[in-house]
Amino acid sequence: EVQLVESGGGLVQxxxxxxxxxxxxxxxxxxxxMHWVRQAPGKGLEWVSGISWNSxxxxxxxxxxxxxxxxxxxxxxxxxLQMNSLRAEDTALYYCAKSTxxxxxxxxxxxxxxxxxxxxx
Amino acid sequence: xxxxxxxxxxxxxxGQSVTISCxxxxxxxxxxxxxxxxxxxxxxxxxxxxxxVSKRPSGVPDRFSGSKSGNTASLTVSGLQAEDEADYYxxxxxxxxxxxxxGTKLTVL
Numbered sequence: 001e002v003q004l005v006e007s008g009g010g011l012v013q014x015x016x017x018x019x020x021x022x023x024x025x026x027x028x029x030x031x032x033x034m035h036w037v038r039q040a041p042g043k044g045l046e047w048v049s050g051i052s053w054n055s056x057x058x059x060x061x062x063x064x065x066x067x068x069x070x071x072x073x074x075x076x077x078x079x080x081l082q083m084n085s086l087r088a089e090d091t092a093l094y095y096c097a098k099s100t101x102x103x104x105x106x107x108x109x110x111x112x113x114x115x116x117x118x119x120x121x
Numbered sequence: 122x123x124x125x126x127x128x129x130x131x132x133x134x135x136g137q138s139v140t141i142s143c144x145x146x147x148x149x150x151x152x153x154x155x156x157x158x159x160x161x162x163x164x165x166x167x168x169x170x171x172x173x174v175s176k177r178p179s180g181v182p183d184r185f186s187g188s189k190s191g192n193t194a195s196l197t198v199s200g201l202q203a204e205d206e207a208d209y210y211x212x213x214x215x216x217x218x219x220x221x222x223x224g225t226k227l228t229v230l
Contacts, residue, residue: 035219037167044124044224045159045167045210059217100172105214107157107172114166 002026002110004096009115012086020115022079022096027110030054030074033099035108036081038092038117048094049081050104059104064090086119093117125150125211127222133201134230141225143194143211151192155214158187158196161224162207170209171196203229 008020022034035050049060049070058070069082079096093116097108126144133139143150143158150156156174159167169178171187174194184199194213198205206229211222 045221047219105155109169111166
């Protein structure tokens with residue numbers, strides 16, 4: 001059974017940093033691209049970042065480019081999102097999602113339950 | 122990176138069919154056959170319903186179907202059931218990023 005478990009969310013002040021983690025199990029982690037998708041309270045889905053199976057291809061939404069860094073550790077079956085210079089508008093539930101492809105072109109066939117990030121003073 | 126355009130709401134009676142549109146550009150929806158549709162019930166994670174424009178993952182009822190014409194993709198739900206009431210989001214690969222639509226709230230009357 002595929003499982004994605006996010007952690008690392010919490011309350012953080014504007015301008016500070018936070019690191020999210022996603023522990024994956026139930027599939028061959030290094031065969032697939034992985035993504036972060038967020039959802040602000042009461043709002044729609046927003047793609048944040050994606051990383052290919054071997055970290056060779058990485059993409060970011062314009063809204064987070066230069067502030068967020070995605071990475072993965074295939075030996076640990078884990079995905080990460082380093083979030084710096086956080087803003088109030090980054091407040092959202094952050095989902096880890098598995099791609100159907102090895103690169104970033106695929107769909108998201110499995111999702112975690114999300115970890116809540118609240119940016120507020 | 123503009124979001125894809127979806128109608129904010131759609132509705133239908135049980136047994137009827139409803140179609141939700143998703144409009145993008147030639148740089149996303151029109152340029153790739155990587156359009157997906159997700160269903161999200163309140164308080165739950167999204168669920169993949171359609172991928173690569175018209176393919177259904179295992180376990181998704183064949184009442185759900187997808188298509189694309191030019192820069193507009195569509196999700197059709199036939200034989201509406203009460204449990205189909207949810208938010209639906211389209212997404213498309215756009216070369217170096219992925220775009221989502223704003224979401225459509227489907228109400229089963």
